[in-house]
Amino acid sequence: MTLLRDTKLMFIRNMQHTIRTPVFVFVSMFQPLMYLLLFMPLLNGLQGAPGIPAGQAVQVFIPGLLVLQALFGTAFVGFSLIDDIRSGVIERFLVTPVKRPAILLGRVLRDAVVLLLQCILITLVAIPFGLSVNIYGFLLSLLLYALIGITMASISYGFALIYKVEDALAPTLNTITLPISLLSGIILPLALAPLWLQDLSKVNPFSYAVDATRSLFAGNFQSLGILEGFIIIGVLAALVFFWGVRSLKKMAS
Amino acid sequence: MVIQTIGLRKTFVSKGRGGKKEVEAVKGIDLTVRKGEIYGFLGPNGAGKSTTQKMLSTLLCPTGGEAKVLGYDLARQQEQIRQNVGCVSQAGGADLSSTGVENLVLQAQLYGLDTLTAKKYAAEFVERFQMGTFITRPAQTYSGGQKRRLDIALGMIHHPKLLLLDEPTTGLDPQSRAYLWGEIKKLKDVGVTVFLTTQYMDEADKLCDTIAIIDNGKIIVTGTPSELKSSVGGDTIVFSFQTEETARKAETLLTEKVPKGKVQAKNSSVHLTIEDGETMMPDLLRSLDAKSVEAQGVTLSRPSLDDVFLKYTGRSLREDQIK
Numbered sequence: 001m002t003l004l005r006d007t008k009l010m011f012i013r014n015m016q017h018t019i020r021t022p023v024f025v026f027v028s029m030f031q032p033l034m035y036l037l038l039f040m041p042l043l044n045g046l047q048g049a050p051g052i053p054a055g056q057a058v059q060v061f062i063p064g065l066l067v068l069q070a071l072f073g074t075a076f077v078g079f080s081l082i083d084d085i086r087s088g089v090i091e092r093f094l095v096t097p098v099k100r101p102a103i104l105l106g107r108v109l110r111d112a113v114v115l116l117l118q119c120i121l122i123t124l125v126a127i128p129f130g131l132s133v134n135i136y137g138f139l140l141s142l143l144l145y146a147l148i149g150i151t152m153a154s155i156s157y158g159f160a161l162i163y164k165v166e167d168a169l170a171p172t173l174n175t176i177t178l179p180i181s182l183l184s185g186i187i188l189p190l191a192l193a194p195l196w197l198q199d200l201s202k203v204n205p206f207s208y209a210v211d212a213t214r215s216l217f218a219g220n221f222q223s224l225g226i227l228e229g230f231i232i233i234g235v236l237a238a239l240v241f242f243w244g245v246r247s248l249k250k251m252a253s
Numbered sequence: 254m255v256i257q258t259i260g261l262r263k264t265f266v267s268k269g270r271g272g273k274k275e276v277e278a279v280k281g282i283d284l285t286v287r288k289g290e291i292y293g294f295l296g297p298n299g300a301g302k303s304t305t306q307k308m309l310s311t312l313l314c315p316t317g318g319e320a321k322v323l324g325y326d327l328a329r330q331q332e333q334i335r336q337n338v339g340c341v342s343q344a345g346g347a348d349l350s351s352t353g354v355e356n357l358v359l360q361a362q363l364y365g366l367d368t369l370t371a372k373k374y375a376a377e378f379v380e381r382f383q384m385g386t387f388i389t390r391p392a393q394t395y396s397g398g399q400k401r402r403l404d405i406a407l408g409m410i411h412h413p414k415l416l417l418l419d420e421p422t423t424g425l426d427p428q429s430r431a432y433l434w435g436e437i438k439k440l441k442d443v444g445v446t447v448f449l450t451t452q453y454m455d456e457a458d459k460l461c462d463t464i465a466i467i468d469n470g471k472i473i474v475t476g477t478p479s480e481l482k483s484s485v486g487g488d489t490i491v492f493s494f495q496t497e498e499t500a501r502k503a504e505t506l507l508t509e510k511v512p513k514g515k516v517q518a519k520n521s522s523v524h525l526t527i528e529d530g531e532t533m534m535p536d537l538l539r540s541l542d543a544k545s546v547e548a549q550g551v552t553l554s555r556p557s558l559d560d561v562f563l564k565y566t567g568r569s570l571r572e573d574q575i576k
Contacts, residue, residue: 009359009363016351017351020350087344089347089348091342092342092345092347092360094312095312095340095342096360097332
């Protein structure tokens with residue numbers, strides 16, 4: 001199938017770029033590691049508060065932190081696309097018969113792979129802090145992070161294709177990511193929030209992802225929230241990906 | 254016909270303060286490009302050259318009109334056009350952090366070639382464009398001329414029947430330009446048709462079999478370089494003399510000799526405008542000599558495409574470039 005072949009070519013091309021400057025894979029892990037080292041200790045003081053069972057702070061915090069990484073680690077990938085638009089690379093691809101979705105799919109899959117590597121490393125760092133992980137739950141969580149990463153990367157690429165310049169992209173992405181992260185109970189569990197805030201968080205699809213990954217880490221596979229999280233994020237990822245492809249096709253109009 | 258368009262139009266709509274604004278970039282273009290020729294689209298910045306090139310390469314959707322490229326309908330058979338046309342944009346589009354070889358191999362693969370063939374084609378172009386010394390380095394280290402060679406190789410990697418080049422030599426040093434002109438001319442020998450846009454008179458003149466002058470979204474005139482030049486009225490011969498008096502004598506003599514030409518004395522020189530300056534010149538000098546009217550110097554100037562542009566648009570292309 002041409003789409004598969006083209007996607008593979010595009011994935012390899014983008015992966016080569018990442019491998020050429022591997023330092024950025026680690027630079028974007030700096031933020032979550034800072035949270036781990038400098039913020040998580042604060043939670044120990046909150047043990048026993050709603051949503052933070054005694055001795056479970058790390059158990060609650062790390063899954064959320066990985067969702068945070070999935071959101072922020074991929075939110076700014078659009079900048080690399082603007083580089084490619086400006087240097088004419090995207091136009092050069094578009095004059096070939098390459099399948100249009102492959103151009104974006106190759107990119108978001110690369111972003112997902114980079115993200116998963118980061119999530120695994122962060123988790124490994126967290127284990128000495130007392131994190132206990134259900135291995136199957138963790139593997140399923142990785143799939144969920146990949147979907148979140150694909151969602152955010154697609155949004156980022158979609159706006160990059162619309163704006164084509166950096167100036168407008170950063171504020172737009174910040175405007176999107178900040179409420180998403182605040183309304184998903186990543187940093188502190190939403191059980192601490194007043195009711196109206198809890199209600200508001202229910203319209204944020206990513207709050208379901210956070211709930212799902214916390215259940216997965218704990219090995220609570222019966223939790224209905226897991227299925228809910230996968231369906232919501234899966235549908236969202238597909239929607240925004242096709243929106244991104246539409247923006248790419250619109251470039252040629 | 255390799256390219257044929259009828260009334261091809263492109264209108265850009267930009268939404269801004271004060272509602273929608275429409276800009277007619279291309280206002281109905283009819284052009285015919287024959288197989289194997291180098292067709293030059295000559296005009297100033299903003300004339301609609303790139304927009305036309307982008308429509309022909311399927312990058313932009315025409316607002317109106319019809320076009321056939323290699324016999325395929327531009328509106329319905331974009332896949333076939335993409336597969337058989339090569340295209341090099343003004344920006345070039347080489348991936349700067351990748352090496353030239355990586356760029357070439359990927360580009361060939363995007364046209365559906367398997368890895369082995371892709372590598373073979375890449376090697377062929379490295380050899381043909383003499384890129385061996387730099388092609389394994391990242392493209393960001395290339396000089397302007399080297400990068401341009403890579404850009405053009407990328408557009409040709411799949412051996413297209415038609416090559417669209419958008420301002421192929423803009424910003425290049427004289428040697429690189431001359432080299433590329435040579436390479437573009439060679440394409441004719443293998444039957445590749447070239448459609449190129451340029452804002453340089455000398456480029457259109459030296460390279461193209463047919464030139465269409467485009468200004469403000471419209472084709473103003475089409476023809477071979479020599480047709481266009483003779484349309485502005487022949488060659489100019491300037492004779493210079495020792496004194497104004499001799500010049501006036503010469504003026505009288507030359508007026509008798511070539512009643513068809515336009516003769517005019519200016520200070521100590523005489524300007525003669527005539528159809529066939531080159532072959533007339535020796536004879537004219539001899540007849541001046543016979544009357545002991547001795548010319549000190551003679552220059553022959555043929556009309557340039559700049560004169561052509563001036564005639565049809567009322568502006569000089571050079572003035573446009575300065576603005």
